[in-house]
Amino acid sequence: MDRSYTLKPVEISTKSRRILWWMRWVLKPTLSLLSLLPRFFTYRSQLFMAGGLRSKSAGQAVDYTAVGGVPCITVGTPIAESNASGDKVLLYLHGGAFSMPAMPTAHVGFHARLCRDLGASGLMPDYRLAPMHKYPAALDDCEKAYRGLLAAGYSGERILLAGESAGGNLVLGLLQRIRRHGLEMPVAAVPISPVTEVARVHSPPSRCDKARVDAMLPVKSFSKMLHYYADGVDGSDPELSPMLADFSGLPPLYFLVGEDEVLLDDSLICARLAEQAGVETKIDVWPALPHAFPLLEGRFPEAGEARTDIVAFFNEQLARPPVGKSVARKAAGRRKVAVKPGSKSARPSAAKKTVPKKASPKKKVASKKS
Numbered sequence: 001m002d003r004s005y006t007l008k009p010v011e012i013s014t015k016s017r018r019i020l021w022w023m024r025w026v027l028k029p030t031l032s033l034l035s036l037l038p039r040f041f042t043y044r045s046q047l048f049m050a051g052g053l054r055s056k057s058a059g060q061a062v063d064y065t066a067v068g069g070v071p072c073i074t075v076g077t078p079i080a081e082s083n084a085s086g087d088k089v090l091l092y093l094h095g096g097a098f099s100m101p102a103m104p105t106a107h108v109g110f111h112a113r114l115c116r117d118l119g120a121s122g123l124m125p126d127y128r129l130a131p132m133h134k135y136p137a138a139l140d141d142c143e144k145a146y147r148g149l150l151a152a153g154y155s156g157e158r159i160l161l162a163g164e165s166a167g168g169n170l171v172l173g174l175l176q177r178i179r180r181h182g183l184e185m186p187v188a189a190v191p192i193s194p195v196t197e198v199a200r201v202h203s204p205p206s207r208c209d210k211a212r213v214d215a216m217l218p219v220k221s222f223s224k225m226l227h228y229y230a231d232g233v234d235g236s237d238p239e240l241s242p243m244l245a246d247f248s249g250l251p252p253l254y255f256l257v258g259e260d261e262v263l264l265d266d267s268l269i270c271a272r273l274a275e276q277a278g279v280e281t282k283i284d285v286w287p288a289l290p291h292a293f294p295l296l297e298g299r300f301p302e303a304g305e306a307r308t309d310i311v312a313f314f315n316e317q318l319a320r321p322p323v324g325k326s327v328a329r330k331a332a333g334r335r336k337v338a339v340k341p342g343s344k345s346a347r348p349s350a351a352k353k354t355v356p357k358k359a360s361p362k363k364k365v366a367s368k369k370s
Contacts, residue, residue, distance in 0.1 A: 003206075003268060005285045007259060008272040008276045012288045023215040023290060033220035039131055041163065042099055044226070046129060050101040057104070058112035060122070067123060067142050067178055068148020070141045074107060075115045075122030079152050087178040088120035088158050088318065089149060089184070093142055093174070094158060095165030095270045095292060096192075098132040110295040110307075117311045123149065127170075131228035135198075138166075138229075139173045147183070156184030157322040160314050165263075166229075170172060170192025172242035172270065175250050188252040188317040196243040196266040198226055199235025204265035206245070213260045216290040225298050243269055247277035254313045257285040284309065 011199040034041075034304045053073070055062055056337035063074045077087065092111045094102040102108060102124055149159055161346055162223065163171040197204060211219045230240060238245035253274050257267040267283060275281040280350035286293070288308070294306040 001015040003265070004207050005283070007270060008284045008286050009300055011306065013301050016289065016302060019299050020215045020288060020290065028214075028216055028218055030219055031216070032218035034136055035218065035224050038281065042131060046099070046101055049096070049103050052104045052107065054104060057109050058116050060112040060116055062108060062112065064126075067125075068144040068146070068151065070144045070148065071126040072120075072145060073102060073111075073124040073126060075108070075112045075124070077121045077151070079121060079123060082152075086158075087154075088118060088160060089130050090115055090118060090120045090122045090145060090160045090314075091149065092122060092124045093127075093161075093167035093170040094124060094164030095163065095167040096129075097167045097225040098135075098138060098169075099225065101129060102126065105298075107293045110297070113297070113307060114162070115309065116308065117235065118160070118314055132223075132230075135230045135233050138178065139170055139239060140286045142170050142174045144175045146186075150184065156186050159184075159186040160190075160318075161186040162192070162310070163194075164192035164295060166195060169177055169196060169198070169240075169242060172196065172245065173239040175241050176242070176245055179249050183314055185249075185251045187249075188254065188314060190254045190256070190313065191267070191270075192256045193258065193261060193263050194242070194255070194266055194270070194293055195263055196241065196270050198230050198241045201226060204269055206265035206268075210262045212259055214262045214279065214291070215260065217262050219262045238304060243273070243308060245273075247274040250274065250277075250279050252280040252313075253282070254310065255281075256286065256294060256310070257283070258286050258289045258291060258293060260288060263291065282313065 002099050044345065058077070058309075060076045063078060065072060065074055065078070067074075067079055071326040077304065079089070084087070090111070092107070094107040094115070098104075106122065111122050111124055123145060125141050128137040130138075146159075150156075161171055161174070171189050171191045172194060175185070175189060180299065197338075200209060201219070207219050207222070235241055236244055247270075253271070255267045255271045255351065257264055264285070268285075271281050272284040286302070289300060289302060292301050294310070297303040
């Protein structure tokens with residue numbers, strides 16, 4: 001297939017290139033070996049990864065409570081104490097192959113930095129994890145957390161939504177849930193390196209084309225992730241595989257992804273389909289940097305610029321005149337019947353993706369037709 005996108009004009013530092021070398025030749029092979037370990041190792045890893053949650057991150061208070069019947073990590077002013085009618089809140093859905101919990105340094109730290117820069121409170125659902133809980137448990141928990149914000153008095157006009165990797169998948173799935181139930185849409189959403197096709201390991205094509213150059217993700221381990229999370233489930237469900245979704249009626253979307261990621265096409269195709277459906281869409285394809293790099297600000301200096309871009313996007317959307325509840329519900333009600341797999345609107349086309357207008361030479365990558 002042919003890909004066409006504008007590469008973000010940024011110079012990758014020497015420090016970042018050294019870390020990328022280490023990731024490609026040390027971290028990635030290690031992750032590949034870990035994926036071969038039995039199920040009980042996943043449970044041990046969950047305990048290890050979640051440890052070390054502190055009371056402050058990036059100068060923001062951090063707490064653990066329940067919202068909407070779901071355990072959540074909160075950042076900044078507690079939801080119960082905030083002025084829901086005037087305050088902003090960032091609902092962040094963490095990644096981790098649907099089987100790893102939020103990591104205090106990577107996920108909570110990134111969330112806290114975004115909330116600090118936005119002047120917003122933060123909520124991160126501690127959703128149920130695979131392999132103990134399969135789809136749709138995680139998405140159900142994210143929906144409950146969103147409903148909890150609405151019940152607390154937040155309007156959709158003050159809710160921001162973001163997530164990376166598996167969390168990016170949940171972002172796009174949650175937006176479909178919100179539309180299906182006629183709830184108020186959030187202001188905007190930012191999927192970072194989302195996995196958007198769960199029915200297949202081998203596609204879309206970048207999963208094969210980028211398998212060697214991706215510095216972090218061993219694509220061979222995807223089969224275990226999909227088995228843990230979606231075994232026995234219809235992978236063509238668009239709330240599970242957002243690439244098969246109808247994007248009409250969704251709020252503005254901003255995708256971020258690395259050029260060398262195996263998940264590059266997961267973002268490119270969804271961004272293209274969203275724009276074709278009339279959704280305001282922006283996508284930044286970053287050179288060289290690894291999967292979900294905006295979370296790795298302590299390792300990659302360029303990650304700070306990505307955070308600045310996300311904050312600017314959210315602030316731009318917040319500055320626009322608010323859309324009334326009735327209008328939001330009307331937009332949500334435009335699609336009452338799910339798009340059936342195999343219908344024309346559900347098929348990714350090979351059309352070129354429109355990208356943000358930035359002065360940069362176009363880079364075309366063509367892979368051999370299978």
